[in-house]
Amino acid sequence: MAEANQLSLNTATVSRQWNLAQCVEGCLRHGFGGISPWRDKLQEAGVAEGARLIRQSGLGVSGLCRGGWYTAEGALTPAVLEDNRRAVDEAAAIGAACLVMVVGGLPKGSRDIDGAREIVTEGLARTLDYAREVGMPIALEPLHPMYAADRACVNTTGQALDICDRLGEGIGLALDVYHVWWDPELKAQIARAGRERLLAFHICDWLVPTRDLVLDRGMMGDGVIDIDGIRAAVEARGFDGLLEVEIFSDANWWERDPDEVLSIIVERGAALA
Amino acid sequence: MAEANQLSLNTATVSRQWNLAQCVEGCLRHGFGGISPWRDKLQEAGVAEGARLIRQSGLGVSGLCRGGWYTAEGALTPAVLEDNRRAVDEAAAIGAACLVMVVGGLPKGSRDIDGAREIVTEGLARTLDYAREVGMPIALEPLHPMYAADRACVNTTGQALDICDRLGEGIGLALDVYHVWWDPELKAQIARAGRERLLAFHICDWLVPTRDLVLDRGMMGDGVIDIDGIRAAVEARGFDGLLEVEIFSDANWWERDPDEVLSIIVERGAALA
Numbered sequence: 400m401a402e403a404n405q406l407s408l409n410t411a412t413v414s415r416q417w418n419l420a421q422c423v424e425g426c427l428r429h430g431f432g433g434i435s436p437w438r439d440k441l442q443e444a445g446v447a448e449g450a451r452l453i454r455q456s457g458l459g460v461s462g463l464c465r466g467g468w469y470t471a472e473g474a475l476t477p478a479v480l481e482d483n484r485r486a487v488d489e490a491a492a493i494g495a496a497c498l499v500m501v502v503g504g505l506p507k508g509s510r511d512i513d514g515a516r517e518i519v520t521e522g523l524a525r526t527l528d529y530a531r532e533v534g535m536p537i538a539l540e541p542l543h544p545m546y547a548a549d550r551a552c553v554n555t556t557g558q559a560l561d562i563c564d565r566l567g568e569g570i571g572l573a574l575d576v577y578h579v580w581w582d583p584e585l586k587a588q589i590a591r592a593g594r595e596r597l598l599a600f601h602i603c604d605w606l607v608p609t610r611d612l613v614l615d616r617g618m619m620g621d622g623v624i625d626i627d628g629i630r631a632a633v634e635a636r637g638f639d640g641l642l643e644v645e646i647f648s649d650a651n652w653w654e655r656d657p658d659e660v661l662s663i664i665v666e667r668g669a670a671l672a
Numbered sequence: 673m674a675e676a677n678q679l680s681l682n683t684a685t686v687s688r689q690w691n692l693a694q695c696v697e698g699c700l701r702h703g704f705g706g707i708s709p710w711r712d713k714l715q716e717a718g719v720a721e722g723a724r725l726i727r728q729s730g731l732g733v734s735g736l737c738r739g740g741w742y743t744a745e746g747a748l749t750p751a752v753l754e755d756n757r758r759a760v761d762e763a764a765a766i767g768a769a770c771l772v773m774v775v776g777g778l779p780k781g782s783r784d785i786d787g788a789r790e791i792v793t794e795g796l797a798r799t800l801d802y803a804r805e806v807g808m809p810i811a812l813e814p815l816h817p818m819y820a821a822d823r824a825c826v827n828t829t830g831q832a833l834d835i836c837d838r839l840g841e842g843i844g845l846a847l848d849v850y851h852v853w854w855d856p857e858l859k860a861q862i863a864r865a866g867r868e869r870l871l872a873f874h875i876c877d878w879l880v881p882t883r884d885l886v887l888d889r890g891m892m893g894d895g896v897i898d899i900d901g902i903r904a905a906v907e908a909r910g911f912d913g914l915l916e917v918e919i920f921s922d923a924n925w926w927e928r929d930p931d932e933v934l935s936i937i938v939e940r941g942a943a944l945a
Contacts, residue, residue, distance in 0.1 A: 509896070510896050510898040543818065545817070545818040547854035548854075548882075548895075549880050554854055554855075554856070555856065580785070581785065581820035582817070582828075583789070583831045583834075623778050625785070628783075
């Protein structure tokens, strides 16, 4: 089982219902061990005020979501690089364990996914230079291949680790079971990653059927992902961070009373192996 | 470019509009080089009558879609194995270049994807025993990871080739750009496959945005897949089969006049590199 204090609430899970202050209060009310805000929630609160709220709460901060989007303007423009520096600063301001990176998909009008991957790798290198100065770990998140075109062209754990190996220290993985559960190489790549590269672990579930490519994630236990098995694999390598719950759910969880959502998360955490 | 006579019509592309006889006539009218029927269309026509129609047309037959579904009953039941023998027989009856295999996802209620993959591999081995007797090549189709749960737990070209290597001769790949375009290992795995394992090549496109996980495929040129690059890679290994066009499109192509659809396919073929 996972106790509530081993869980972290990714604010996306209740993004329609709660602002950052409400998320912090909700986490405390339900005994969560941590929080992982999205930048829009943090910026809405004001970064300084949001950081104060979070630090004062005593909650762990399993990550800040999200930097990246290196291909958004088709090349590494100053605006893209500057936004990622700001993301590093924001992650440091809230005391995040890492800055999670959703790297961006194909540039508009492009069919060159190899080229997109080169832009992304160079962008990560540039952000990493700064993140190392600040001491903020960069957590590269491989996204499900169904997002290769429009969200992230890093799509497997092995590919993400190849990039980490190319870039050296200070960068590792944010592994979300939703993105990686299907991968025949997953367990081998988790072993390859080892403790040093395992920076964040996100949980939710894959529903059958899945009715939307983005906004139909399931609550743990409602789908087909072997969460226990994947968790055991990351913990076997020494990962001891929080289990971060990140659920985008237009038609279900975003429509519910958020206190009910957090209660059910705690129940489902308790039901894990 | 691809001439019309290098193209094959997968009947799924006009499945709502045309029966098998109409598909055959349409292929002839538009100068297609071949056809690839789905089993439901073939069975609707009657296998013997459908086979007569196809053989009389002189069209090439790039494949029969589809055998597989080994996990449909949770284990390799006699019914599942028998249906696959029938599929082999049907493929032979129509003179298909191969029998395409969509292997099935997780058994109902299961989260054991490794177990599903073992069932599938054993099922393929059983069908292959029979297919070798008949001389019908088995074309294992890796499906996009978004179908791992409910359609096919073979999800990358590398994984499919690992299974082929385990099973030996008489089995290879049906590569559909829709399923594999995102894979960072794709080109390397195509090289690994070589001519002998490259049995079928399917084309369509990945739309941005994609509005449905199954029924929103795009026409070549309307999406982001580097079809030319992938085709060049398979042809560099010696593949000289037809380019099979398979588009599931609930809201667009299935709603159009099928003669218009075939005309546009021929135009888009001509626009390939």
